Amino acid sequence: MDKDSSYGGVCVAMIQRQPDVRIRHLDVVWEFDGGERILTMHEQAYSDNDSHQSPADLGRGFAITDHVSPRTNHMIALFRCGENRPSLSIDFAPVVRGRDAVQDMFAFMRIAQQRFGEIHDCTPRAA
Template identity: 45%
Template sequence: MKLLRDNWDSTDPTPLPSDLGDGFVAYAGPDSLETRPYFSVARFRCGKEKPWISIDLETVAQGRDPVKDITDLLRVARTRYGRLHDCTPKPL
């Protein structure tokens, strides 16, 4: 996670809410060489495992809050992970 933060530090990443675990949402900007400048990663605990989920987007509809939308998507993905792997997702 430190390496990810170091690589995305110049984008002023937004930390995730603590209930999602460890992670952030970042925007690399319109001049980014990345094809998907909206990037997020979350690491959490599920049973004995410590999985991580990454979501990146190319665009966000005008008027939408990308941080909120991506955070909501991470929440859904984490919950679904718990159902698929028969564990209860918790923060690290």
């Protein structure tokens, strides 16, 4: 995350399997403005999936595991950070069998929000 990205940004981690094929394993997207709109769009897009509501400390949002798409784990949360109501969304590849993907997403979101607050000089809290 870059402090100069005042409106939003994307961080992507990829691996290269072949010279011309890159596979995205992790996406983190953040938006300062329009977080409510972004969350609503995600809620509509994933309304047919079984979603898991975010824990209260992460703000308003949900996590899903979709066993169809390449990045099967998706989470979004709308939270407060100072005067702003940013949203963070995280997509990542399947987790190792035996792990709880939903709890992993919740833990990852806590880390992402904490780091967001450090970079943007604000304290993340529930929306």
